[in-house]
Amino acid sequence: MKNKIDISGLIVEYGERGGKNLALDGVTFSVPEGQFVSVVGSSGCGKSTLLYVLGGLCGFTGGTVLIDGKPVTGPGSDRGFVFQQYSLFPWMTARKNVMFGVAQVRRGYPRREIRAVADEYLNKVGLTNAAHRYPSRLSGGMQQRVAIARTLAMGADVLLMDEPFGAVDAKNRVLLQELLLDLWSDETKRKTVVFVTHDLDEAIFLSDRIIMLTDSPGSVYLDIAVEFPRPRYRDEMMKSIVYDDFRRTLFADFFGQKEKKIERDSFII
Amino acid sequence: MNKKIPLKQRLFRISHLLFAVFLLIQILPPAMSKIRGKTELAIADSAVHAVVFMAAVEIMLIAVSLTVKKRETLVLFSDVSAxxxxxxxxxxxxxxxxxxxxxxxxxxxGIVLRQVITDVTPLLGHISASLLLIAKGFSLACVTAIPLGLVFGSSARFGTAASMVSKFIGAIPPVVYIPYGIALLPTFKTVSAMVIFLASFWPIFGGTMNGIMLIDRNIVNSARTLGVRRVSMLFDITLNAALPQILLGASQALTVSFILLTSAEMIAARNGLGYYVKNYSDLGNYTRTIVGVIVIGIVISLVFFAFNRLQRFLLRWK
Known part of the structure; x- marks a missing residue:
């Protein structure tokens, strides 16, 4: 299968003159078309920076970043972005938010058609009844559903998701994960997803593959396939011994890496 | 009638007692005027106007009390009439x-109220003259300050420079432009409009720039990932996101405009509410001076009431 995303030797520096800080140090990986990849790591490891680079929202110092073989120069409607929160326009109703997104990719289409597309996706995320509400009148989980509907309705091949359920309560997070999987598998042509999270269970449940980053500066520490058959059912999955083993090793890696870092840091001191 | 509030609560209020007290004190003998018998008659005559006006207030209060849906509104109305x-x-x-x-x-x-009734036509003329000047200066400020604020606020470099400049010029009390304006411009009306424009421009300009600088990074990034084009970014995103601050600036501008308008009218006008007050106090007609002061209060309150309604409508998403 063709690679949708190619990242090689990606270096991102931040900070103005003098104090140079490395956010990402030589990140290299490729994502084949239609794959669901989770990028995990502790906060501040640069996983969001990686996603912002893919989204064209953040420049980089070195390396190459290709989408469909073409270098990323800025944001584009070929990639949909779902932020952690507050990404909806508060002065537009849920429906207007989705319509506004759709109107950016379907320029010159009649309003009626744009509205129909918006309503279709609002229905898919189960928010038909809340279409007329402003974001301030929606719960955090509902706002994220609108954001997902907006991104999907725009029809981009690549979905970039930056801890989209990070600010949602535990129960709604589970519901949203299942909704996302349903929507993703329903599409005739599966989208390529890069999903950033610090929740390992979320990553295992959702993805085909998990990429773990080292603590700052970030680089690929572990790149592992998640070989559970789809469709996945949370309860069955969690009961299986294979899942348990997989989860244990992943957690061991996650925390093992931390301990190493702590040892290294204390050695420096 | 709404059933949630019992009739007893609707009608048994202290305001009605105060109304009764007002009627009772009318029975008290009038103060013997030390000047002439004519004045005494005037007072007796004027009491009718006061009683009629108070009765109108009372009837309105009763009507509101019987129809209002929310308890808070009922309490507010009866407290205000009290x-x-x-x-x-x-x-x-x-x-x-x-x-x-x-x-x-x-x-x-009663005498003040009677004066209002006799002066209704000229008063309406003065009100419309004043409001027209405000409308001219204020709307000119809106159509220039908001676009310029958007342009300057969108650039970090010009924005910082412009806010320094606007702080300096905005700090000058616009009243000081009036004498120079009179020397510079042909008619008093252009002077007033210019001073109101100058005074309104800076708060609106500053509010617009402030609004742009305060826009949440998330909103901007979100718009960028949607692939929003330049023009749409300005009108659909930036302008809307800055709207709360723009309106804040506009409401400050409106306050200053009224202060300036009435001051300017007191200095050099031939009509307008400020002129009405100044002219009659110069002539020693204090009844009309009081009428003017009260009418100014009512007009400004109504304008701000309308402005707040508009603001609430525009920011209904908040």
Whole structure:
């Protein structure tokens, strides 16, 4: 299968003159078309920076970043972005938010058609009844559903998701994960997803593959396939011994890496 | 009628008692005027106007009490009318009944009300002259300050420079432009409009730039990932996101505009509410001076009421 995303030797520096800080140090990986990849790591490891680079929202110092073989120069409607929160326009109703997104990719289409597309996706995320509400009148989980509907309705091949359920309560997070999987598998042509999270269970449940980053500066520490058959059912999955083993090793890696870092840091001191 | 509030609560309120007190004090003998018998007659005559006006307030209060849906509105209305009654009771006692203040300087309420009725037509003329000037200066400020604020606010470099400049010029009290404006411009109306424009421009300009600088990074990034084009970014995203701050600036501008308008009218106008007050106090007609002051208060309150309604509508998403 063709690679949708190619990242090689990606270096991102931040900070103005003098104090140079490395956010990402030589990140290299490729994502084949239609794959669901989770990028995990502790906060501040640069996983969001990686996603912002893919989204064209953040420049980089070195390396190459290709989408469909073409270098990323800025944001584009070929990639949909779902932020952690507050990404909806508060002065537009849920429906207007989705319509506004759709109107950016379907320029010159009649309003009626744009509205129909918006309503279709609002229905898919189960928010038909809340279409007329402003974001301030929606719960955090509902706002994220609108954001997902907006991104999907725009029809981009690549979905970039930056801890989209990070600010949602535990129960709604589970519901949203299942909704996302349903929507993703329903599409005739599966989208390529890069999903950033610090929740390992979320990553295992959702993805085909998990990429773990080292603590700052970030680089690929572990790149592992998640070989559970789809469709996945949370309860069955969690009961299986294979899942348990997989989860244990992943957690061991996650925390093992931390301990190493702590040892290294204390050695420096 | 709404069933949630019992009839007893709707009608048994302290305001009605105060209304009764107001009616009762009318029976008190009028203060014997030390000047002429003619004045006494005037007071008796004027009491009718005060009583009719208070009765109108009372009827309105009863009508509102019976129809209002929310308890808070009921309480608010009866408290406000209680306040009006207390003011009128004190005013009547101090003037018509005990003559604490010279009637020439501070006439009883009935006389002031009668003056309002006689002066209705000229007053409406003065009101519209004043509002027209405000509308000219203020709307000119809106159509120039908002676009310029958007342009300057969108650039970090020009934005910082412009806010320094706007702080400096905005700090100058615009009243000081009036004498120079009179020398510079052909008519008094252009002077007023220019001063109101200058005074309104800076708060609106500053508010717009402030609004742009305060826009949440998330909103901008979100718009960028949607692939929003430049023009749409300005009108659909930036302008809307900055709207709360723009309106804040506009409301400051409106306050300053009224202060300036009335000051300017007192200096050089031939009509307008400020002129009405200044002219009649120069002529020693304090009844009309009080009428003017009260009418200015009412007009400004109504304008701000309308402005707040508009603001609430525009920011209904908040």
């Amino acid at each position: 306040f009006v009654y207390i003011v009128f009771i004190a005013w009547t006692l101090a003037t018509a009944k005990f003559n604490f203040i010279s009637e020439q300087l501070f006439p009883p309420p």
